[in-house]
Amino acid sequence: MDTFSFYEQVYQVVRLIPRGRVCSYGAIASFLGSKGSARMVGYAMNASHTAYPPVPAHRVVNRKGMLTGKFHFGSPSLMEQLLENEGIKVQNDRILDFKEIFWDPSLECETDI
Template sequence: MAKEHSFFNDVYEVVKLIPEGRATSYGLIANYLGTGMSARMVGWAMNAAHGLPEVPAHRVVNRNGLLTGKAHFATPTLMQELLEQEGIEIVKDKIQNFKEIVWDPMKELEI
C-alpha cells in the first residue's frame, strides 16, 4: 500500500533540511510549502513530531525567534538545551541574533 501523502510529512521533509546551528519559523515553512496562511498547521505538525528523532523540531520557532514550542518537549528546557548544543544563544526563551541565523527555505532551497 502506498504511503499517504500529507501536509505533516511535507513539513517534516523541510525541517529535516535545516542545518545544525540554524533555525526557522513556522511561517517560513508554511510559505515555502505554498500555504503562507497555515503557520499554525506547521506548529501542529511540529507538536506531533516529537516521536520522530530524525525531525529536528527544536529548530522551528516563531517569527520572532521565541521558543513557543518548548512545552511540547520532554522537559521545559530541552528545546533550549538542544539549540544551545548547536551554538545558538538563547536568552529568556528567545534566540539571540535570530535574523542572522534564520534559515529561510525559499532562499536556501532550490524550488
C-alpha cells in the same frame, strides 16, 4: 498528496535545516504553499514526535524567535539545551541574533553569511 500528509512535507523541510540555524513556521508554510497557515506547521510539529526519523523541531521557532513549543519537548529546558548545543544562543526563551541565524527553505542552502 495522498499517503504523504501535510505533516510529512513539514518534516521534510524541517530536516533540511542545517545545524546551527533556525527557521520560522511562516517560512515553512509559505514554502509549502500554505502561506498564511503557519498554524498548520506548528500543529505538524505537535505530531513530529510520531514522525521518523525524528524531526529537529527545536530549530523551528515562531516569528519572534521565541521558544513557544519548548514545553512540547518533554522538558521545557530540552529545546534550549539543544539550541545551545548547536551554537545558538538562547536567553529568556528567546533566540539571540535570530535574524542572523535564520534559515529560509527557499534558499535551501548557501547563505554562507
